[in-house]
Amino acid sequence: MNTTTTISGWGSYPKQEAQVLTPPSCTALQSQAQTQPSLIVRGMGRSYGDSANASVVVQTTYCDHFIAFDASTGLLTAEAGIMLRDILQVIVAKGWFLPVTPGTSYVTLGGAIASDVHGKNHHVAGTFGQHVVSITMQLGTSEVVTTSPIQLPDLFHATCGGMGLTGVILSATIQLIPIQSAFITQKTIKADCIEAACEAFEANSTSTYSVAWIDCLAKGKELGRSVLMVGEHAESGGMNLTIKDPIAIPIHTPAALLNSMTMKAFNTAYCAKAKDNKIQTVPLMPYFYPLDAIGGWNKLYGKAGFVQYQFVLPKTDGVTNMRTILTQIAESGQGSFLAVLKQFGAANDNLLSFPIEGYTLALDFKMTPSTIPLLHKLDDMVADMGGRGYLAKDAVMREVSFKMTYPNWKQFESVRQKYGAIGKFASAQSKRLGLA
Amino acid sequence: MTKVLVIGATSAIAEHCARIWAARGDALYLVARNGERLQTIAADLKVRGSAQVNTYCVDLNDIDSHAALLDAADAAMGGIDTVLIAHGTLSNQKACEQSVDETLTEIKTNALSAISLLTLIANRFEAKRAGTIAVISSVAGDRGRASNYVYGSSKAMVTAFTSGLQQRLHKSNVSVVTIKPGFVDTPMTAEHKKGLLWAKPAAVAAKIVKAIDTKKSEVYAPAFWWAVMAVIKAIPSKIFKNVNL
Numbered sequence: 147m148n149t150t151t152t153i154s155g156w157g158s159y160p161k162q163e164a165q166v167l168t169p170p171s172c173t174a175l176q177s178q179a180q181t182q183p184s185l186i187v188r189g190m191g192r193s194y195g196d197s198a199n200a201s202v203v204v205q206t207t208y209c210d211h212f213i214a215f216d217a218s219t220g221l222l223t224a225e226a227g228i229m230l231r232d233i234l235q236v237i238v239a240k241g242w243f244l245p246v247t248p249g250t251s252y253v254t255l256g257g258a259i260a261s262d263v264h265g266k267n268h269h270v271a272g273t274f275g276q277h278v279v280s281i282t283m284q285l286g287t288s289e290v291v292t293t294s295p296i297q298l299p300d301l302f303h304a305t306c307g308g309m310g311l312t313g314v315i316l317s318a319t320i321q322l323i324p325i326q327s328a329f330i331t332q333k334t335i336k337a338d339c340i341e342a343a344c345e346a347f348e349a350n351s352t353s354t355y356s357v358a359w360i361d362c363l364a365k366g367k368e369l370g371r372s373v374l375m376v377g378e379h380a381e382s383g384g385m386n387l388t389i390k391d392p393i394a395i396p397i398h399t400p401a402a403l404l405n406s407m408t409m410k411a412f413n414t415a416y417c418a419k420a421k422d423n424k425i426q427t428v429p430l431m432p433y434f435y436p437l438d439a440i441g442g443w444n445k446l447y448g449k450a451g452f453v454q455y456q457f458v459l460p461k462t463d464g465v466t467n468m469r470t471i472l473t474q475i476a477e478s479g480q481g482s483f484l485a486v487l488k489q490f491g492a493a494n495d496n497l498l499s500f501p502i503e504g505y506t507l508a509l510d511f512k513m514t515p516s517t518i519p520l521l522h523k524l525d526d527m528v529a530d531m532g533g534r535g536y537l538a539k540d541a542v543m544r545e546v547s548f549k550m551t552y553p554n555w556k557q558f559e560s561v562r563q564k565y566g567a568i569g570k571f572a573s574a575q576s577k578r579l580g581l582a
Numbered sequence: 583m584t585k586v587l588v589i590g591a592t593s594a595i596a597e598h599c600a601r602i603w604a605a606r607g608d609a610l611y612l613v614a615r616n617g618e619r620l621q622t623i624a625a626d627l628k629v630r631g632s633a634q635v636n637t638y639c640v641d642l643n644d645i646d647s648h649a650a651l652l653d654a655a656d657a658a659m660g661g662i663d664t665v666l667i668a669h670g671t672l673s674n675q676k677a678c679e680q681s682v683d684e685t686l687t688e689i690k691t692n693a694l695s696a697i698s699l700l701t702l703i704a705n706r707f708e709a710k711r712a713g714t715i716a717v718i719s720s721v722a723g724d725r726g727r728a729s730n731y732v733y734g735s736s737k738a739m740v741t742a743f744t745s746g747l748q749q750r751l752h753k754s755n756v757s758v759v760t761i762k763p764g765f766v767d768t769p770m771t772a773e774h775k776k777g778l779l780w781a782k783p784a785a786v787a788a789k790i791v792k793a794i795d796t797k798k799s800e801v802y803a804p805a806f807w808w809a810v811m812a813v814i815k816a817i818p819s820k821i822f823k824n825v826n827l
Contacts, residue, residue, distance in 0.1 A: 149775065170594075170769030171619055208594070208769060211622050212629035235605070236630055 195541025340370025590669025
């Protein structure tokens with residue numbers, strides 16, 4: 147049957163009519179991918195924009211099996227559709243943790259690889275792809291291959307961060323990290339302005355995890371006022387991982403609600419809880435995935451949806467440039483009240499991977515008629531400063547910005563050409579960005 | 583550690599039940615038709631914590647094979663504590679209307695094969711005066727409707743049969759749990775448009791495992807289906823004839 151469904155990314159913008167195929171097994175995924183002339187694979191649909199939108203999408207819902215886990219070495223192999231949440235449920239009790247994790251546990255292994263996601267430990271651990279030992283994937287030619295940093299390395303570096311455009315990731319092996327506790331020891335540091343925040347990141351660069359909440363309403367001297375949270379895996383507290391079901395947000399609500407919620411969250415963190423240098427022990431789940439506690443928080447932005455804008459600026463002049471951009475956002479009066487700031491470590495060899503050494507900021511923009519021109523303007527400013535936007539969150543970037551800020555795109559296309567991916571794997575995003 | 587026999591182990595609902603049992607460290611014996619998928623699921627359940635996973639590949643419409651499969655499960659696990667009967671097909675109602683063979687095959691798959699297994703398991707459990715038998719029936723068995731009465735009547739037979747078994751085995755300390763899922767978003771229902779009434783297999787599985795743990799006699803999953811079916815059953819036939827369901 148060829149019935150279509152309206153799909154969108156996590157930001158609910160843009161929407162698209164699509165034929166959604168949900169193969170019941172990995173074998174069926176392979177044959178459906180073989181049959182379709184053009185498709186994009188979709189996991190949990192947690193990328194914000196249109197990177198998993200296409201007129202034919204193939205869901206990995208039922209390709210969610212563990213294949214092997216060696217609790218003595220921390221090597222884990224699983225099918226691409228497994229959620230990080232499910233992986234955690236198994237590995238933490240055995241003394242292992244994900245080497246890199248994004249801010250939600252509701253992403254699939256395949257999605258984490260395709261977006262080459264980063265986490266609060268980017269400055270010391272790099273991206274998710276840097277911990278992938280090997281990937282088994284089906285090419286556009288229907289051939290199934292295994293790729294790793296030493297086996298078909300060109301394919302590997304195009305696939306990690308390749309937004310699903312190089313083939314169908316069937317399964318992958320990752321190297322986990324050992325932990326002694328299901329808790330994190332967190333230290334909170336207040337910073338009165340953007341300069342102080344960046345200095346605090348620098349001063350805490352040996353901390354395993356670091357991230358800051360930044361108040362986008364603050365202006366002038368207080369611009370960039372933030373709360374920095376650094377963390378280390380605790381050494382005691384037990385290995386008991388508590389995974390709670392989220393509170394459901396069943397319907398789209400007026401956007402004002404989210405703003406009051408985020409405001410409250412920040413105020414709580416900044417004014418009440420955030421005593422400078424306060425040290426506390428927090429469980430892994432709320433530490434890494436605070437928003438997972440609210441299922442469907444994206445619906446709080448209303449039906450029109452939102453765009454999450456995340457960009458990175460190179461370290462050189464990074465602080466000054468960040469101040470310029472924050473000023474622009476504050477003047478627009480459109481951004482969310484709250485943003486997330488993080489210092490990135492060095493870039494990697496993956497062709498379309500987002501992070502470069504410097505500072506990254508992520509914030510939400512409710513979708514209105516003036517949002518797109520604003521984001522294009524920000525794209526231009528960021529590009530002039532030598533930075534770029536994150537494809538896993540992007541919904542509006544223009545081809546010209548993409549090709550200027552991701553100079554490896556030509557090499558990416560030649561790898562796709564070599565492995566038969568051109569035309570076969572395409573998303574609304576890849577078309578918008580001018581990829582073949 | 584409980585020793586669980588899962589019949590129809592590649593069904594999405596059964597697989598999610600097995601994942602819960604695996605996380606508890608239970609021993610699992612998986613029975614299904616598709617050997618390749620059984621192997622995938624077995625490897626997965628081992629990683630999820632199952633103490634022991636064995637598989638058995640069989641077409642359950644081969645009724646004569648049932649005794650052998652029960653013997654094999656018993657031998658492999660050193661006894662059976664719980665059985666989940668979850669196999670079935672969602673009948674193509676229109677095709678059944680045009681074909682006696684198709685109709686009887688569907689009834690064989692969804693009712694007769696389950697009845698055969700239930701008969702054998704009931705006698706074994708009755709003899710050892712212990713065990714739990716859970717059977718996935720369906721809300722569709724509560725009242726035949728034009729859109730799926732072949733499937734529905736098969737499930738009605740399963741429901742009536744388990745109701746009788748419940749009474750018979752109660753005095754032998756054997757519990758029989760009849761499970762009536764509503765619309766569940768699984769590969770079996772891939773062709774159906776999903777709406778508000780649809781549940782995820784993981785949620786239905788959690789409900790089933792809880793019903794088995796607490797030895798409930800009958801459970802609608804999700805629970806609101808009890809009310810929906812109460813209304814559907816209460817409609818007088820005279821009116822029901824004119825309703826499009």
